[in-house]
Amino acid sequence: MEKAPAAPHPEYDLLRPIENPGKSFYYIVAVLLAIILYTGYVYIRQVYYGLGVTGMAQPVTWGFYIINFVFFIGISHAGTLISAILRLSKAEWRRPITRMAEVITAIVLAIGGLHPIIDLGRPDRMTHLFYNGRLQSPLLWDIVSITAYFTASTVYLYIPMIPDIAILRDRGVKPRWLYEFLSWSWQGTEQQHKVLDRAMNILMVVVIPIAVSVHTIISYIFAMTVQPGWHSTIFGPYFVVGAIFSGIAAILVLMIVFRKVFHLERYLKLIHFNYLSVLLLIMSLLWFYFTFSEYLTGFYGHEPNEMRVFMYKFSGAFAPYFWTMVTCNFLLPLILLSNRKTRTIPGILIASISVIIGMWLERLIIVVPSLANPRLPYPTGIYIPTHTEWMLFLGGVSVFILGYMMFARFFPVISVWEIQEGRHESAKTVTERISSYMPDPQPRYTGSMENE
Amino acid sequence: MKWGMVIDLQKCTGCGECVAACKLENNVAIVEPKESEMGRTMLWMDMLTVYEGEYPRLRVRQFPRPCMHCDHPPCTKVCPVRATYKNEEGIVAQIYPQCIGCRYCMAACPYTVKSFNWYKPEWAPGIRETVNPDVSVRQVGVVEKCTFCVHRLQKAKEQAKSEGRNLREGDFQTACAESCPAGAIVFGDLENTGHRVNSLSRSPRATRLLEDLGTEPKVIYLKEVD
Ligand code: SF4
Ligand code: SF4
Numbered sequence: 001m002e003k004a005p006a007a008p009h010p011e012y013d014l015l016r017p018i019e020n021p022g023k024s025f026y027y028i029v030a031v032l033l034a035i036i037l038y039t040g041y042v043y044i045r046q047v048y049y050g051l052g053v054t055g056m057a058q059p060v061t062w063g064f065y066i067i068n069f070v071f072f073i074g075i076s077h078a079g080t081l082i083s084a085i086l087r088l089s090k091a092e093w094r095r096p097i098t099r100m101a102e103v104i105t106a107i108v109l110a111i112g113g114l115h116p117i118i119d120l121g122r123p124d125r126m127t128h129l130f131y132n133g134r135l136q137s138p139l140l141w142d143i144v145s146i147t148a149y150f151t152a153s154t155v156y157l158y159i160p161m162i163p164d165i166a167i168l169r170d171r172g173v174k175p176r177w178l179y180e181f182l183s184w185s186w187q188g189t190e191q192q193h194k195v196l197d198r199a200m201n202i203l204m205v206v207v208i209p210i211a212v213s214v215h216t217i218i219s220y221i222f223a224m225t226v227q228p229g230w231h232s233t234i235f236g237p238y239f240v241v242g243a244i245f246s247g248i249a250a251i252l253v254l255m256i257v258f259r260k261v262f263h264l265e266r267y268l269k270l271i272h273f274n275y276l277s278v279l280l281l282i283m284s285l286l287w288f289y290f291t292f293s294e295y296l297t298g299f300y301g302h303e304p305n306e307m308r309v310f311m312y313k314f315s316g317a318f319a320p321y322f323w324t325m326v327t328c329n330f331l332l333p334l335i336l337l338s339n340r341k342t343r344t345i346p347g348i349l350i351a352s353i354s355v356i357i358g359m360w361l362e363r364l365i366i367v368v369p370s371l372a373n374p375r376l377p378y379p380t381g382i383y384i385p386t387h388t389e390w391m392l393f394l395g396g397v398s399v400f401i402l403g404y405m406m407f408a409r410f411f412p413v414i415s416v417w418e419i420q421e422g423r424h425e426s427a428k429t430v431t432e433r434i435s436s437y438m439p440d441p442q443p444r445y446t447g448s449m450e451n452e
Numbered sequence: 453m454k455w456g457m458v459i460d461l462q463k464c465t466g467c468g469e470c471v472a473a474c475k476l477e478n479n480v481a482i483v484e485p486k487e488s489e490m491g492r493t494m495l496w497m498d499m500l501t502v503y504e505g506e507y508p509r510l511r512v513r514q515f516p517r518p519c520m521h522c523d524h525p526p527c528t529k530v531c532p533v534r535a536t537y538k539n540e541e542g543i544v545a546q547i548y549p550q551c552i553g554c555r556y557c558m559a560a561c562p563y564t565v566k567s568f569n570w571y572k573p574e575w576a577p578g579i580r581e582t583v584n585p586d587v588s589v590r591q592v593g594v595v596e597k598c599t600f601c602v603h604r605l606q607k608a609k610e611q612a613k614s615e616g617r618n619l620r621e622g623d624f625q626t627a628c629a630e631s632c633p634a635g636a637i638v639f640g641d642l643e644n645t646g647h648r649v650n651s652l653s654r655s656p657r658a659t660r661l662l663e664d665l666g667t668e669p670k671v672i673y674l675k676e677v678d
Contacts, residue, residue, distance in 0.1 A: 050592040051553070052570035057491035059564050061555040121553020121568065121593025125533075128552055132533040139532040139556060225560040226526055226665055374564040375662060376517065377502050381491060 011419060014412045017262050019173060021409055032402040039395025042388050043118065051121050053388045060371045060381040064389040065119035067363045068396060070218055071246070072112030073146070074239070074359060078247025079105030080153040081211040084204045092430055093275055095422045096267040099415045100258065101251050102157040107403040108250075109150045111396050116142075118392060138220045149207075149214045156203040159196065162186050163417040178410065215243040222366065229298070229309040229370035238290045245283040245329070246359035249352040252276055254404070256349050258413060267414055270345075277348045280355065281337040288330045308373045317380075318369050321361050328358025454523075454542040455600055456642035456670035457629070458652040459516055462677060463636035466514030470628035470637060471497050474518075477601060477627035479587050481573030494567040496598040497628050513676070516637070518628065519544060519565045519598035520661065520669030527557035527566065536595070542642075542670055543600050553593040562665055566597045600639075601626040621647045642670060 046053050056063040079101035086094035116139070117123050133140050166186035169179035186192060219239035222230040232238075252273065259268045298306050313322045336342045336351040372381035407413070474480065474497035481494050497518045504511040521544045528536050528544060535551035538544050558566040572592040575583060583589065586603040590596050608623040621640050629639040640647035649672075652658070657674040 050569065050571045052487070052492070055490075057570070058493075058558070058567065059491070061558045061568060116554070119554065121555070121595075122551065122591075125550070125552045128533040128535075128550055132535075132550060134532055134534050137530050137532040137556070139530070139554060221556075224530065226562055227559070371559060375562055376564060377500050378564060379491075 011412075011416045013262070013264060013266060014414050014416050014419075015168070015171070015173075017408055018168065018410060018412065019171075025405065025409065029402065029405065032398045032405075035398040036395055036402065039391050039398070042391045042395075046118075046388055047123060053386060055383055055385045055389060057381070057383070059374050059378065060368055060383040062119070062367050062371060063383055064385050064393060065115050067360070067367050068393055069112055069115035069119070070239075070363045070367070071360050072108050072115065072396065073214065073218060074243035074246045074363070075250045075356075076105045076108040076112060076149075076153075076247070077211055077215060077240070077243035078108075078251045079103065080149075080156055080207045081105075081244060082247065082251070084156070084207050084211075087200070088204050088208075090433070092422065092426055093272055095418045096264075096414045097251065097255065097272060097276070098418070099157075099160070100254055100413050101247075102153065103404060103407050103413065104247070104250055104254065105153045106150070106157050107400055107407070109146070109153065110403075111399055113146050113150065115396075138217065138224050141217045142221060145210065145214045145217050149210050152203065152207045152210050156200075156207050158182075159199050159203065160415060160418065161411060162196065163188060164412050164415060167416055168411075175410075212240055215239045222370075227370050228303070228305040228373070228375070229366070232294060232298075234290060234294050234297075238294060241283065241286050241290055242359055242362060245280070245287050246356055248276060248280045248283060249355035249359070252280065252348055252352040253356070256345060256352075258408075262408075262413075264414065267419070273345060273348050274343065277337050277343055277351065280348075280351065281333060284330055284333040284337070284355070291326075291329075305373075305375050309369050312369045312373055312380075313365055317372075318365060321365055325358050325361040325365060328354040328361065330358075453540075453644070454642045454670065455605075455624075456521070456542070456640070456649050456653065456672065457518065457600070457626070458638045458649045458658075458672045458674060460636045460638070460652075460674040461513070461515055462657075462674060463634045464514070464516065464632075465634055465636075466499060467633065468499050469631050469633055470516050471495060471499050473497075473627045473631035474598070476582060477584055477587070478599070479573075479583050479589050480567075480596075481569070481590070482575070482579065483571075487570070492568075492570050494569075494596075496565075496567070496596070498565075515673065516628065517563070517565065517661075518600075518626075518671060520563050520667065520671045521598075521600060523668035523670060524666060526560045526562060526665075526667060530556045530560045532556065541605075543602055543605075544597075545599055545602060546594075546596055548588060548590050548594045548596065551594040553595065555595060557595055562662055562667065563669075566595050568595050569593060 054063060054065075083094065083098035083101045087098060117126065120126070129140070129143065135141075162182070162184055163186055165179050165183040166188065169176070169183045173179060216236040216239065219235035223232055223235040225231060255268050255273070255276075258264055295310065298310050312318055332354045333351040336347045368383050372383065374381070475482075475495065478496055480496055483492050483494060487493075497516055499514055500517050502513045502515070504513065521538075521542060523538075523542065525536075525538055525544050528534075528538055531537070532554060533550055533552055535547045536544065536557050537547075553568070555568055558564075558568060569590050569592050573590060586607070604626070605624045608619060612619045612623060621644075624639075626637075626639045629637040638648050638652060640649040642649055642653055644650055652674065653672045655674055657677065658672050659675055660669045660672055663669075
């Protein structure tokens with residue numbers, strides 16, 4: 001581990017992974033590529049033989065692909081939504097976090113968006129969606145909103161990157177054409193900064209409703225049917241809360257990994273983890289509130305078909321998953337994060353991973369039990385995922401890791417210019433802002449009454 | 453015109469003739485036993501069993517279950533490509549070459565009547581000869597279900613036209629109705645007072661499955677009287 005003798009750039013730590021990626025980078029890329037290639041083979045095999053190679057059957061006609069679709073799109077809410085909210089609320093501590101979060105969104109959205117196609121029995125007929133598409137179908141709403149979300153969030157990721165790309169271009173970092181091209185001849189003039197600020201402000205506001213709509217509509221795919229366990233008005237907000245919940249957990253895990261691998265302790269400080277994990281804790285409580293409301297109303301109504309699904313989750317075949325979900329999403333984060341002693345980096349890491357697992361289980365618990373318990377006297381359905389489905393899940397995760405590594409290889413994962421801006425300007429503006437909304441000093445508390 | 457079906461459970465013996473007739477008539481694929489065990493049996497007409505009471509006083513009832521051809525079908529509402537739709541005569545149809553295989557309609561059908569072609573359907577050499585040429589053989593990856601033997605309607609209409617007359621009751625019968633040895637299944641036009649289904653559907657014994665969902669099934673059951 002040689003140390004840079006004299007850091008040529010003030011934020012050298014952020015640029016180092018780009019200017020000299022270590023050897024291990026290539027090893028990991030090779031392993032990931034191997035997994036992805038094999039996944040590709042497994043998928044082509046599925047297209048060739050049909051969906052019979054999966055574990056889906058009747059009546060459980062949706063399995064891993066739809067579960068992972070909801071899960072991945074949920075994770076994507078980490079980014080844009082959180083970063084937009086933090087930027088909009090001018091939370092100063094956001095600066096090292098926003099970019100990382102936005103990258104998650106862009107990559108995971110692309111992976112999640114592919115899942116419904118993987119799930120199709122006839123992917124070769126995709127084009128029917130365009131010339132026979134029925135706008136009355138929630139699936140079409142979904143395509144529209146995911147496309148809009150993907151477009152908005154990639155632009156929202158790219159625009160604040162322009163000044164950083166220009167830094168790389170000016171330092172002559174290697175694929176020069178790439179940085180030349182992407183920097184859009186950014187010179188950092190005042191006029192350019194103004195335009196950039198305006199563009200970011202517009203996108204920030206636009207992206208929030210789009211993000212909320214995306215997961216609401218995904219919940220509608222289920223809620224628009226009359227099936228027990230799905231036909232629920234709470235599903236829209238429930239899915240959005242769950243999405244943000246799993247999203248925050250994903251950012252936390254990534255932040256911890258990057259901090260360790262790229263030695264970013266100077267940027268990602270304990271306070272960032274502290275703030276975000278409190279947010280995670282709040283989301284955990286909210287998640288519990290929604291889950292409680294959802295199941296209590298179902299139980300109280302005691303409609304026989306509804307109860308069959310309910311009991312299947314509570315004490316039937318799905319009980320182990322259900323209670324693991326409650327532990328992962330509520331008990332564990334509550335215990336770990338509400339106690340200052342355990343709200344440390346390892347504690348946060350455990351809580352975040354547990355939330356990610358718990359939220360995946362939640363998707364499983366929403367999709368399968370309703371399908372497995374039909375209303376008419378059929379035998380209860382079974383679903384055991386096969387090798388193909390596990391591989392496609394693993395492949396999706398690998399694409400995510402690879403995508404993130406490639407991004408980190410070519411672009412700084414922490415916004416350099418925003419950090420610099422923060423260093424130079426924000427201290428002053430923040431003091432001004434705080435004093436602007438603090439109550440004016442009252443005469444009897446201030447000894448001297450100079451200013452009034 | 454509103455094609456519908458009345459199934460008299462008092463007459464039905466649960467023999468399963470309708471199930472077999474439907475399977476042959478519509479070229480419904482026979483899947484391997486292993487697949488069938490997984491829950492991939494394909495039946496457009498199924499025989500469902502209800503157990504009532506506890507062991508010594510156990511009572512077993514059976515009832516045939518085709519697609520209900522709902523008047524407000526939840527399945528057609530969700531289809532993203534209009535591969536399943538309700539035609540003017542009330543039959544809920546599937547367009548196989550248009551179905552993208554998303555299985556949303558299967559998830560939405562409260563009666564769980566739809567089947568999916570998990571693999572390319574195959575027929576054993578002996579059975580291949582019995583394939584009905586009037587019914588298209590489905591491809592892999594599409595959803596299928598009972599069509600009220602709509603190909604027979606086509607034939608009956610053409611026959612009637614060539615004879616220069618209107619369609620009469622009995623011209624168009626589904627395979628299950630035709631084959632039922634007990635005469636428990638009656639098929640016809642629910643809106644035509646001359647058809648038997650019309651009067652039967654107004655019987656005090658008439659009931660429909662999951663009526664409270666508002667799907668308005670066009671398959672009507674006549675309850676057993678003990
Ligand atoms: S029974 Fe199911 S498949 Fe048939 S029309 Fe009704 S919803 Fe559609
Ligand atoms: S499986 Fe086919 S018929 Fe059913 S909703 Fe999808 S496209 Fe429509």
